[in-house]
Amino acid sequence: MAEVLSWSLAVVLAVAVVARGWWQPRLSAWWAVAGGRPWPWLLLGYPAVVLRMRWSWRRLCTTTGLAVMKSPRWLMVGRDTWVAGRSLRPSPPGLGVARPTRAGLRVRVRLHPGQVPEQVEAVADALAHAWRVHAVRVSSPRRGVVLLVVTARDPLTAAGGVRPGEGSGVARRLLSAVVGRLEDGAPWVVDLRRVPHWLVVGATQSGKSTWLASLVTELAPQPVALVGIDCKGGLELGLFERRLSVLATSRAEAAEVLRALVEEELPWRMTVCRSAGVRDIWHLPKDERPFPIVVIVDELAELYLSDGSREGRREAADCSVALLRLAQLGRALGAYLVVAGQRVGSELGPGVTALRAQLGGRVVHRVNDEATAEMALGDLQPGAVAVAQTIGEDEPGVAVTAVSGRWSRARSALVSPEEAERAAVRYGHRTPVLARLAPPGGEEAAP
Numbered sequence: 001m002a003e004v005l006s007w008s009l010a011v012v013l014a015v016a017v018v019a020r021g022w023w024q025p026r027l028s029a030w031w032a033v034a035g036g037r038p039w040p041w042l043l044l045g046y047p048a049v050v051l052r053m054r055w056s057w058r059r060l061c062t063t064t065g066l067a068v069m070k071s072p073r074w075l076m077v078g079r080d081t082w083v084a085g086r087s088l089r090p091s092p093p094g095l096g097v098a099r100p101t102r103a104g105l106r107v108r109v110r111l112h113p114g115q116v117p118e119q120v121e122a123v124a125d126a127l128a129h130a131w132r133v134h135a136v137r138v139s140s141p142r143r144g145v146v147l148l149v150v151t152a153r154d155p156l157t158a159a160g161g162v163r164p165g166e167g168s169g170v171a172r173r174l175l176s177a178v179v180g181r182l183e184d185g186a187p188w189v190v191d192l193r194r195v196p197h198w199l200v201v202g203a204t205q206s207g208k209s210t211w212l213a214s215l216v217t218e219l220a221p222q223p224v225a226l227v228g229i230d231c232k233g234g235l236e237l238g239l240f241e242r243r244l245s246v247l248a249t250s251r252a253e254a255a256e257v258l259r260a261l262v263e264e265e266l267p268w269r270m271t272v273c274r275s276a277g278v279r280d281i282w283h284l285p286k287d288e289r290p291f292p293i294v295v296i297v298d299e300l301a302e303l304y305l306s307d308g309s310r311e312g313r314r315e316a317a318d319c320s321v322a323l324l325r326l327a328q329l330g331r332a333l334g335a336y337l338v339v340a341g342q343r344v345g346s347e348l349g350p351g352v353t354a355l356r357a358q359l360g361g362r363v364v365h366r367v368n369d370e371a372t373a374e375m376a377l378g379d380l381q382p383g384a385v386a387v388a389q390t391i392g393e394d395e396p397g398v399a400v401t402a403v404s405g406r407w408s409r410a411r412s413a414l415v416s417p418e419e420a421e422r423a424a425v426r427y428g429h430r431t432p433v434l435a436r437l438a439p440p441g442g443e444e445a446a447p
């Protein structure tokens with residue numbers, strides 16, 4: 001026996017020596033992958049939660065009304081009559097295979113005919129309690145199926161634990177930014193080419209500016225023109241001035257910049273596309289393609305609310321129309337819009353509701369009232385409205401992010417003003433000159 005063992009060991013060692021050219025270069029990558037895995041969760045937490053799920057699924061579905069009763073085959077019951085058939089048995093929706101994620105697991109559930117995802121969503125809290133996990137989120141990737149995203153512990157509690165660009169195993173695309181971490185542990189990616197326009201809402205001190213700072217920090221190294229509109233005198237976006245192609249710090253300046261964008265820059269881009277026979281700038285040859293422009297507005301209300309003067313009303317109306325046109329025309333012409341504000345209700349003016357409908361990406365931080373959460377999420381993800389309202393004072397940077405069809409809780413990367421400023425200075429030399437927006441000197445540069 002000992003002889004067989006030592007021979008086997010010798011063979012394994014010999015193979016390892018012969019094949020070292022193959023495994024040695026891969027060793028560090030394997031080590032890095034293994035080191036990044038949440039082993040305690042995978043080895044202990046995950047099997048325990050899966051057992052609890054399997055064990056309790058039928059009972060849970062019965063008590064919460066998700067199980068349907070399979071009707072038995074029966075005969076008439078009389079005084080001396082036998083009853084044939086199976087006993088009445090609750091049949092729960094089909095629970096699929098639970099796949100582990102970094103912070104929990106995902107599992108698909110096949111609904112019974114006649115059931116809708118809202119029924120599962122209504123009992124998500126009961127599931128979370130029964131499985132002793134932080135949260136169960138419900139989405140519906142296709143008809144008849146719901147996806148349960150289970151998070152074991154709240155990964156968003158560690159304030160400041162998220163770094164800009166963290167989890168950047170994600171392959172970076174132009175115009176995409178990792179701005180924090182989602183509740184399921186995945187990086188929070190804002191990809192402007194997929195969802196071109198975003199609305200960022202939150203009460204004061206909820207984390208809007210920090211979110212904008214992490215977005216700018218991520219976009220700064222990219223060949224992208226950034227246009228800042230900050231009518232609070234440039235207090236927030238002024239930090240990135242070195243990396244901004246244009247910064248408007250009052251409403252009069254903002255109206256002028258937006259006018260130049262929609263009346264000069266966008267029509268010029270249309271002409272370029274038309275003469276090249278293409279439908280958007282992304283089909284132009286790379287060296288002829290104009291820079292994509294990301295317009296960032298901090299505090300939307302400052303653009304919309306007027307002081308009652310004729311001049312003020314005219315500026316507000318101009319800004320409203322220009323933002324709407326920008327949102328409508330922008331995607332094909334490489335202009336993207338990120339708008340932040342405390343409220344986005346119709347009290348700001350008639351144009352704001354139309355603008356909101358164009359902003360397909362939503363980020364909702366802590367809000368002061370239900371109406372604001374409803375305004376920001378109700379049209380896209382009604383199920384997320386209640387969750388946005390649970391974000392507390394002690395959770396700055398925590399938000400609900402939603403695009404059509406999906407939503408999640410998330411926490412933004414904590415980017416200090418100094419870090420953001422440093423990034424803007426470091427990449428300041430990459431700031432494109434937009435000649436039509438900032439007339440004094442400079443020519444339109446190609447990326």
Ligand SMILES: Nc1ncnc2c1ncn2[C@@H]1O[C@H](COP(=O)(O)OP(=O)(O)OP(=O)(O)O)[C@@H](O)[C@H]1O
Nearest residue numbers: 159160204205206207208209210396397412413414
């Ligand atoms: N992801 C985060 N993690 C931890 N702390 C955060 C996070 N985001 C923001 N904060 C903290 O919350 C506070 C408020 O952030 P921020 O200034 O971004 O809020 P705001 O919504 O822009 O406020 P205001 O509307 O008053 O400008 C700051 O002290 C900031 O450090």
